[in-house]
Amino acid sequence: MLSSFFYTLKEINQTVSKMALKGEYAVLETTNLKKMFKKNVAVSDVNLYLDKGESVGLLGPNGAGKSTAISMISSLVKPTAGDVTWHGKSVVKDPNVIRMYLGVVPQDIALYKELTAVENLRFFGRIYGLKGKALESQMANVLEIVGLTERKNELVKHYSGGMQRRINIAVALLHEPEIIIMDEPTVGIDPQSRNYILEMVQKLNQEKGMTVLYTSHYMEEVERLCDRIYIMDHGKVIASGTKQELTSILSSEETIWIELDRSYPDLAAELNEMEGVLRVTETDNGIKLITPKNSRLLGSIFQAAERQQVQITSLNVQVPTLEDVFLHLTGRKLRD
């Protein structure tokens, strides 16, 4: 189990080293990236790479160091140690090597809310050197992509949260970047707008071939959008790989999901003591067990429920998800 996790990290390092020896560079690569704020280590030894056209997820709970990592990757914050390279050139030494080719969607709505969407786009287009017809045409394109053409002349402060998020993305797309870094772009919006944004990111990656680095603490977003995933916790990358590679960390285990009519802490405690149960997690309306594959524990679970006089509303045996992998690696849920 742990060996498969370390294998994944080893594999990445080997791949990166081989590429460098051949003179082939990943589009973007970080080497032993570290950031300290006074004596606190925010990010430590982060190694990751992105190939052209890839969609890569950076997954981790709040405070895992994702935003600090992407601040260093995007050249906003200078790392304490390590390097970030863009096509083999150091971004730390010369931040300008990446800036023209990079689009960043910050977690906050980084817009002038007292201005209209068009005025915001025009300003940000100009600072990227766009002007005249090229600027107007690009503005029309991005407004079309984010679906705000009809409402482009409204003040941003009058937009809904979802629309503000969309125009926040439009600004990052304006100069047609090679790579787009999105820092939790769906935080705090309704499911409909969220779905719209996810579809948009998917299209940008699959149809326009844009390289995407997507950070989130929503497992389902990363699972849906990303070819490869880096899982971060406490400032470190604790696992990485494709979804299949990551879930294979738990290949010898399975998840038993018991749905209950309400929370029963006594049942969770009894299950935790049960032989063969590797981990017990209580959720709002049930209990999640991680057990060895084919452990044949269902009978014992029903008996425990009978003893505790608990009503089981449903029971599922599932293959492990990324959420389970995260739980397994860190001992806590993504949104803890």
Place this chain on the structure above:
Amino acid sequence: MKSIFLLQLQRLRREPLMVLSMLGMTFIFVFFLGGFKTYGQLDVPVYLDQSMNEEEQDALLAKLNESESYVFTETDQKTAEKQVALGDAAFAMKGMSDNYRMLTAADDPNQVLVDQYVKQIYVEKLRLKEAEQATGDADYRSKVEAALVNAPITLTASTAEGESTSGGYSQRNHFLFGMTLFFSIYTIIFSLSKVAEEKRTGTWNRVILSPVKKLHLYIGHLAYSFMIGFLQIVFIFSVFRYGFDYEIGDNYGMILVAVACYTFAVVALGMLLLGLVKSLEQLNALVPIISVSMAMIGGAYWPIEAVSNNVILGISKVVPVTYGMEALKGISLGQSMSTLAQPLAILVVIGVLCMGIGINLMERKV
């Protein structure tokens, strides 16, 4: 840089309230304190000694009211004493043939100025009287007055307090300069606070991540704040000069230079404050404290010449308002370039120092 500057103008067009309110406040305060014409002149109650005949009384009152700064109103002794006792007047004057008395209830900086003015009139009067007696010529006074109409040499002594011949110190100008410089501090620093706001919303970082150089980003913001402060001051001076006949001096070039130096110093001070504070809220709390203290210490509310406390006078030496007031008063009195060079140079030095430290502190925060 141009894009950053134009963006700030666009934001001002959308939200002009702050700048307009500072303009409005300046007008209200200057009108209220400095007045349109006679309003705002210091009213001094005068009661005259019974030993003076009516002709002498009229002559004295006419002479006293030659000043543009004071209005001497004749009243009886009881009313004058009552006014001073109740605080309706800060002081009153008793006029006698060869002497005068000031009736005061508490210390008042204006009393010193009025006293100097009245004293000068009496000194002149007594000199003429002595000369009359010495020469034995009863028409001596009228001969002197006739000679003064076509005087071969006219000596005009001017001081920062005002023209010495008229006693004064122009209160109207003082309030115009003081209130304009005071409210411009708010406009300049609040317009500069957009930097703190942009840092909070994340647009600052977004621009940093673009190909725009950080130097250009700073210059764009600083140029905007400078322009908005400079135009506010120039606009107010123009309105009061041409609309209400305030005599701010004829050397418009020097006025513009003085306003530019002062605005630069305040913009730089704003940068220093931005570097010192941790949030926009802190800055918003700090600006009124700093601007009011600077205006008080720097002599925007009352003449710095009326302050005798050495500590306050010492602090006033590092406050841009002091030098802004000094330069503007000097220009209104027609002082030479060499005299004005010192306050203007100090404003530039304050500006350079504050700007350097401020930008340094801001960059360390990143």
